[in-house]
Amino acid sequence: MAARDVVILGVGLHRFGRFPEKRLEDMAREAALIALKDAGVEYKDIEAGFCGHVLPGTAVGLRVFSELGLTGIPVTNVELACASSSRGVMLAADAIAGGIYDLALVIGAEKMERGLLGGGLEASYQSLMGLFIMPGAYALMAHRHMHEYGTKPEHFAKVSEKSHRNGALNPYAQYQQPLSLEEIMNSRMIAEPITLYQCSPTTDGASAVVVASAEKARQYTGKPVYLRAWAGATPIYQRDEPELSEGPTDIIARKCYEKTGAGPEDIDVAQVHDAFTPGEILGIEHLGLVPEGEGGPFVWEGGTEITGKMPVNTDGGLLSRGHPLGATGGAMITELTRQLRGEAGPRQVQGAKTALLHNAGLGGVNVMILQS
Amino acid sequence: MAARDVVILGVGLHRFGRFPEKRLEDMAREAALIALKDAGVEYKDIEAGFCGHVLPGTAVGLRVFSELGLTGIPVTNVELACASSSRGVMLAADAIAGGIYDLALVIGAEKMERGLLGGGLEASYQSLMGLFIMPGAYALMAHRHMHEYGTKPEHFAKVSEKSHRNGALNPYAQYQQPLSLEEIMNSRMIAEPITLYQCSPTTDGASAVVVASAEKARQYTGKPVYLRAWAGATPIYQRDEPELSEGPTDIIARKCYEKTGAGPEDIDVAQVHDAFTPGEILGIEHLGLVPEGEGGPFVWEGGTEITGKMPVNTDGGLLSRGHPLGATGGAMITELTRQLRGEAGPRQVQGAKTALLHNAGLGGVNVMILQS
Known part of the structure; x- marks a missing residue:
């Protein structure tokens, strides 16, 4: 069983909607800065990053986290379609529960294109049907x-x-x-x-979640909510x-x-x-x-x-x-x-x-x- | 600090090369079955899956793991360009070290297209240069x-x-x-x-790694190598x-x-x-x-x-x-x-x-x- 309690220490959003004039990175930065402020955490104290993003694009996590500062932390791109950033929070929680990190930031960001989403990869029976x-x-x-x-x-x-x-x-x-x-x-x-x-609808937007060990969270001004x-x-x-x-x-x-x-x-x-x-x-x-x-x-x-x-x-x-x-x-x-x-x-x-x-x-x- | 020792219990590859006639899922299954056999682990005992894959395609991990059996385990798609499947092993190790799982399977698979790889997302100064x-x-x-x-x-x-x-x-x-x-x-x-x-070169292929807690590994016939x-x-x-x-x-x-x-x-x-x-x-x-x-x-x-x-x-x-x-x-x-x-x-x-x-x-x- 996991050894340590995990909390959600800060949360933030960029408004959801259609923002053709904005870069993905701009929306992500806004959400992240709100979440960090909400947590009372300085970005330099974040030990690991996760980025939930679905549509094609490599190194999206690096680009998004670079907007906050290049501090050298590991950043992992997590894709699980519509469930990408909650899975990112779960991976952060896995590592925090086990004592690998104390503070992680999970950013989810997407700019969508109009029309039906593609299923990806080669044709299967199900996709043909x-x-x-x-x-x-x-x-x-x-x-x-x-x-x-x-x-x-x-x-x-x-x-x-x-x-x-x-x-x-x-x-x-x-x-x-x-x-x-x-x-x-x-x-x-x-x-x-x-x-x-x-x-x-088809939507652009970004979300950010600061995940922390319950112990570490006590040092900050945020109001921890337990991820039970x-x-x-x-x-x-x-x-x-x-x-x-x-x-x-x-x-x-x-x-x-x-x-x-x-x-x-x-x-x-x-x-x-x-x-x-x-x-x-x-x-x-x-x-x-x-x-x-x-x-x-x-x-x-x-x-x-x-x-x-x-x-x-x-x-x-x-x-x-x-x-x-x-x-x-x-x-x-x-x-x-x-x-x-x-x-x-x-x-x-x-x-x-x-x-x-x-x-x-x-x-x-x-x-x-x-x-x- | 992480609480438990983590080992690499089994490994497997599908030969690397050009295999236009093969599906990505076929190559992945072959590598995974070799790794499971190498570990002495039955697929039904695997508790979590990670899939390293880079080129566009959603739900690749589900498709790849479905070929082995739909047992209900969580599968996470991990993307870190050329370092995707080693990051997958690290995430598995994070969770195993902390006691979340005892046995995870990490599959890396790719079918590449000819030509230069795209950098993804919008134009930046660096990409324009x-x-x-x-x-x-x-x-x-x-x-x-x-x-x-x-x-x-x-x-x-x-x-x-x-x-x-x-x-x-x-x-x-x-x-x-x-x-x-x-x-x-x-x-x-x-x-x-x-x-x-x-x-x-431009390559198709698949790799698979069974990651385990050192304690769990003792039940199996594989030869554990410690991930220190x-x-x-x-x-x-x-x-x-x-x-x-x-x-x-x-x-x-x-x-x-x-x-x-x-x-x-x-x-x-x-x-x-x-x-x-x-x-x-x-x-x-x-x-x-x-x-x-x-x-x-x-x-x-x-x-x-x-x-x-x-x-x-x-x-x-x-x-x-x-x-x-x-x-x-x-x-x-x-x-x-x-x-x-x-x-x-x-x-x-x-x-x-x-x-x-x-x-x-x-x-x-x-x-x-x-x-x-």
């Missing part, structure tokens, strides 16, 4: 859920309505205005039942999930619950990977936050609202806050950290003490439990 | 060395002559025949003084090296020597990053294996031969064994592991007990010390 086209994959999962549990198209649309309402409370969000359920359901059909406004458990996974054969490309969320969530001694009933606020609206409904079920099959009605009846029984994606989520692939995981951690510190302003979940993160990417899924 | 064109960058370093120390063009060519002679002894090498000094010096000029046969120290770095400002994009090899080598209690005089065999011939001469100096400025004559007089005072790149190195970016670091570890086990056949350095690895990439450098 279109199963790596993300809205298509999520639509198939949605249909299965509708067939098995009676989930309705408006349940999915409700996820986006709630997310855009939350995003309007978040100055860092790409979209900061509410959308009505009608606007969402009547927007262009992408992959039935998923309409345009049920898809995460973290686990990653890939799909398991014979579990009807290889096509998800993400893996057994239920298994690793259970592992995290066991490690912390908390259960789903103890989670006060969650970030759930809502790249497309079905993701949030399926996610809360896989994480054990609602019983299997009950996600649709739960969302419809307000259960995931900031003031609901189980607040989810309080910052607008991928749908409204935006989804700059490599930066997304760090943004999720940023929101949960602010919630656990009671610093989320109009988005604050009252009395939040335990938070859950679920960040899925093509190639794996990450789950974390954070506690104040 | 051509400083990210690798033979040009190495040529500038070579000229500085020639100016300061009187190093001669034939000293650099000698590195390649020795490497190709060693590669001829390695059935996994891309090139398996010697080249004469004349052939090397008379080959096409690429960036003076670097001729064509002083450049690492590892460190990574990026360039340091005001050290005249930012343009190298690799970093302070001397500092991290010293850190590793201190950690192991060994000094440069204790190194029996080394892998030094010879993407271009000046790399080996500068590398052995930065690593402290020969005094600053004496690398050229040392190589010329046979010091780096298998039977020399300080054997370097016994397997043919990047120049002859080949350099499939993401797979290179794992191949270096494979050769050093075989040397330390006394299994290097005609390339064996007699009585090798302590080995040094130096793997440099655009974005960082890695140094390791391994011991039998």
